[in-house]
Amino acid sequence: MHTVGLLVYPNFQSLGLAVATVFEYANLMHDEPAYELQLVSEHGGAVMSSQGFSVNTIPLGDQGYDTLIVTGDNECRLPSASLINYVKDAPNHSRRVASVCTGAFVLAEAGLLDGKRATTHWYHARSFESKYPKVELEEDRIYVIDGQIWTSAGMSAGVDLALAIIEKDLGIEVARMIARKLVIYQRRGGGQSQFSALLELDAKSDRVQMALAYAKENLGGDLSVEMLAEAARLSPRQFSRVFREETGQSPAKAIERLRVEAARLMMETTRHPIEVIARETGFGDRERMRQAFLRAFGQPPQAIQRAAAAAELAI
The missing domain is CATH 1.10.10.60 (Homeodomain-like)
Structure with missing residues (x-):
């Protein structure tokens, strides 16, 4: 079974939680559960969203996860230095490290995107390029995969990234079935433009x-x-x-x-x-x-x- 850690920190944007539904349906529509998803934070317990409600989390595990997904917030604020250090070490014990929207700022701050291709929300692209010049930013992409590092654009693009993960793990037919179940009109490829x-x-x-x-x-x-x-x-x-x-x-x-x-x-x-x-x-x-x-x-x-x-x- 694949373990997925969905990492949140204070003032996270709640739409980033939508990726969890994709993995939930992967379990419901597969012959047997394929994913164990955990909502995690640095210390566990209640974590407040930008919209004023909190979610219950468990502490980050030392053993790591098959896939660690870092959510973002509305203001590109960074979490604590200790959490940045955890993310920096994540590739050593995770097969994939991913970000949703401005979660790319966290990956970049941890140095995981240096010399790599990545994307983030188009609105924050100029700020990102200025702060992290070593990253090859592809601002007009829904998601980008560079080795074990996956990044996605705005919050809803996290669903496309999660579907791409499932396609990689379980095959394209399972990903298509989940997209239909979620009433997604068009399952977008990573190369598709953020703009419609x-x-x-x-x-x-x-x-x-x-x-x-x-x-x-x-x-x-x-x-x-x-x-x-x-x-x-x-x-x-x-x-x-x-x-x-x-x-x-x-x-x-x-x-x-x-x-x-x-x-x-x-x-x-x-x-x-x-x-x-x-x-x-x-x-x-x-x-x-x-x-x-x-x-x-x-x-x-x-x-x-x-x-x-x-x-x-x-x-």
Whole structure:
């Protein structure tokens, strides 16, 4: 049985506890319990969250854990020096040491990220880079694996990291079953961007949201203004006007962003040829996709595909 220690310290952000549910469902959906999860702190007992309620913990074990996961807080405050020292020694008695969100600051303070690739919440990326220049920060990643060190982005990305741990331990089918059970719409790969085109478009009306949802589900099909307007139940003229008012851009530009996002995810999570990805995401041919990638990322698809392949080999 794998032992998992979920480490909290005063003023921790409670959303970090969500990773525990992933391991709970791994036990419920597996033939026999696969994980023993312990909520731990430096001294044990009640530990107060940033939201004013406390959780009961047990003291950190000297024997270590198969996986130690360090949660974060809202203000990037560091725990005690003695707890930092415990984390510093953790790789000597843990197969994996992981962080959720600003827990990466704890790992970095302990020196575990020096010379390694890592990520953290995008909001704190500049502060992190300034404080820990020896870390190769990949701020636009859901999670990053570098050897035995795993780091994830914002709090919800801890769920993606936990699913990746289960996929590594128990296989992809178990991870998929858990994602479905938790009603996770899309199990995100580590290479996926922290930013969502749909979220950034920030559509306010139900009609524009319906059109964007339709587009997201039909990227390989006809996404002309006429088709999107039909999905939104508006005339093409009305739709174009309302869409620009709500999102600040044209439907064509928004669709390109959705397609670029989907194509990049396919590059980072599959081995499909670029021609196939261009066709599946609605670009039609690789040259149209290349131009869109240059506009969005300043580099061609091949560069992103090579970087994804190199990151996979480094795991």
